Each structure stands twice: as C-alpha cells, then as structure tokens.
Amino acid sequence: MSEANTRLARDYAALDDAALVVCVRAGEREAFRQVMQRCNQRLYRVVRGVLDDEAEIEDVMQEAYLKVFEKIETFRGASSLATWISRIAINEAIQRLRRRHPTVDIDNLDNAAPDAGSVVSLPLRAADGDPAAAVARDELHRLLERAVATLPPTFRSVFLLRDVEGCSTEETAELLAIRSETVKTRLHRARQLLQSELRERAEAALGGTFPFLGRRCSRVTDAVLARLDGHFPANT
Structure with missing residues (x-):
C-alpha cells in the first residue's frame, strides 16, 4: 500500500x-x-x-x-x-x-468581597431523559449561558474552565497563568455572582411561569363543561 x-x-x-x-x-x-x-x-x-x-x-x-x-x-x-x-x-x-x-484591574476584581455562606456549584450537566426534559434542559442551558455572559472575564474564564470544561484547579491555573489560590477565589466569586444573576432572572420571570392560556385553557374548560352537561339550567 x-x-x-x-x-x-x-x-x-x-x-x-x-x-x-x-x-x-x-x-x-x-x-x-x-x-x-x-x-x-x-x-x-x-x-x-x-x-x-x-x-x-x-x-x-x-x-x-x-x-x-x-x-x-x-x-x-x-x-x-x-x-x-x-x-x-x-x-x-x-x-x-x-x-x-x-x-482590567484584576486585583480589584479578586478582592471583591464574597458574601458569607456556602456556595453550591451550579449543575451544568444533566442525565438523558424524555423529550420534555430535554427541552427543559435546553432552556436551562440558554438561561445559564446568558447569566455566565454577565460575569467579568476574569471570573468567567475560571468558571468555564472549572465548572463547565471540568479542568482541575491546577490545570486552570496553568492555562490562565495564575496561582491555584486565585483560581479558587475567582471560582467562588463567579458562582456567587451567577447565583445572584439567576435569582434575579427567576424572580422577574415568576409572573409568567406555568402559563395555561390559549388552546390549553379552552380545551380543559370545554372538556369540564361537557362532562357537566345537564347539570346547569338551560340557557345559563
């Protein structure tokens, strides 16, 4: 050959x-x-x-x-x-x-005081599920992407490498040419900023959650009335 x-x-x-x-x-x-x-x-x-x-x-x-x-x-x-x-x-x-x-003044960003309390890592990976669950995951991903986009670049780069790409603290430090402790500080702050951003987005959207309008509303209403046929006086 x-x-x-x-x-x-x-x-x-x-x-x-x-x-x-x-x-x-x-x-x-x-x-x-x-x-x-x-x-x-x-x-x-x-x-x-x-x-x-x-x-x-x-x-x-x-x-x-x-x-x-x-x-x-x-x-x-x-x-x-x-x-x-x-x-x-x-x-x-x-x-x-x-x-x-x-x-960018990185020192000022790193020294932005994190709030007290524990920080929970945001789940960006989900197991396979049914089509409805897949749609929900896609929407969650879009929501997270929009929230991540609001992070300052120094925090965003650490968050994407650590929590999304799955790099170790040491590898992230090597890639970004920073200390491992700086990686931990920025990741902690990034998670807090994301939680705050997501909370605000969720609160703003609460009024429009679980909509039940249009055809879905009419379908259920019509079905109930049909089942109650004969229980109402004529012409009421």
Missing part, C-alpha cells in the same frame, strides 16, 4: 495526542483536522471566557489553530495537547481584548 493510501486508511480518531502530533509533523492534513475536532469544544469555552462576540471568538480560534500548526514542532508533551493549544488560544484572546480595552 502506498504512503498516501496508508494515510487515507489511518483511523486518526483512535490515535493518542503524541501519535497525532507525529502525523501532523509529517504533513498529514487529516491528522490536524482530528486535532481541531478533538479540541474545538474546549477552545470555544476558554476563548468564550475572555471574549463575548461570537464572530470574534471563532476568528480567535482560527488564529490560534494557525499558530498551533506553526509551532507544532515545539510541542514536547509536558502538558496535554489540549492544554497546550488552549494556552495559545487564551493568549490570542487576551491580546485581542487588550487591543480593544484598557487593562
């Missing part, structure tokens, strides 16, 4: 990071496609932690992958491939942010 045919027959999805990197270094296009497919979810989340604009996020991801391809020879496996790529993406996102905004 020719080298080209060998490449076509190779199952890149089954390769580990080290083997994929070898293939990319050998110029195998589909290997780099697999690298991107493997890392896209994490990359989106880490960049979304810094930037708000969806188009800009995708642009940063593309620029990051171009740099990854250029620097693939420098990957030594000291960290996972996803971590190495994520660090490149975060740097690209931060540079983009700094070109648009003055430097």
Whole structure:
C-alpha cells in the first residue's frame, strides 16, 4: 500500500495526542483536522471566557489553530495537547481584548468581597431523559449561558474552565497563568455572582411561569363543561 493510501486508511480518531502530533509533523492534513475536532469544544469555552462576540471568538480560534500548526514542532508533551493549544488560544484572546480595552484591574476584581455562606456549584450537566426534559434542559442551558455572559472575564474564564470544561484547579491555573489560590477565589466569586444573576432572572420571570392560556385553557374548560352537561339550567 502506498504512503498516501496508508494515510487515507489511518483511523486518526483512535490515535493518542503524541501519535497525532507525529502525523501532523509529517504533513498529514487529516491528522490536524482530528486535532481541531478533538479540541474545538474546549477552545470555544476558554476563548468564550475572555471574549463575548461570537464572530470574534471563532476568528480567535482560527488564529490560534494557525499558530498551533506553526509551532507544532515545539510541542514536547509536558502538558496535554489540549492544554497546550488552549494556552495559545487564551493568549490570542487576551491580546485581542487588550487591543480593544484598557487593562482590567484584576486585583480589584479578586478582592471583591464574597458574601458569607456556602456556595453550591451550579449543575451544568444533566442525565438523558424524555423529550420534555430535554427541552427543559435546553432552556436551562440558554438561561445559564446568558447569566455566565454577565460575569467579568476574569471570573468567567475560571468558571468555564472549572465548572463547565471540568479542568482541575491546577490545570486552570496553568492555562490562565495564575496561582491555584486565585483560581479558587475567582471560582467562588463567579458562582456567587451567577447565583445572584439567576435569582434575579427567576424572580422577574415568576409572573409568567406555568402559563395555561390559549388552546390549553379552552380545551380543559370545554372538556369540564361537557362532562357537566345537564347539570346547569338551560340557557345559563
């Protein structure tokens, strides 16, 4: 079998990071496609932690992958491939942010006093269920995404990495180039801000919860009246 045919027959999805990197270094296009497919979810989340604009996020991801391809020879496996790529993406996102905004005073954000009391991690993963439950989960996800978008970038990036992506405290600290204690402080504060934001959204929406109008209201009303037919005087 020719080298080209060998490449076509190779199952890149089954390769580990080290083997994929070898293939990319050998110029195998589909290997780099697999690298991107493997890392896209994490990359989106880490960049979304810094930037708000969806188009800009995708642009940063593309620029990051171009740099990854250029620097693939420098990957030594000291960290996972996803971590190495994520660090490149975060740097690209931060540079983009700094070109648009003055430097954020991170110390002031970190020192914003958290309220006393325990903080419960928000559940972003749910088990499979029936279609109605799936619709409810989708709506919950949209609500959470809107709430997360209100967080300051320094808190949002930590929250997305720790509670959404599932990174450890140490890996998050490495990715963001901050201390582990800073990760814990920002995550604690992010969770509190989210709880406050979600509480306000829930209270504002309470008046419109469990609607029972329109056709549903008419259907039940008509059904009850039909069952009570003959219990009312005529023409009342």
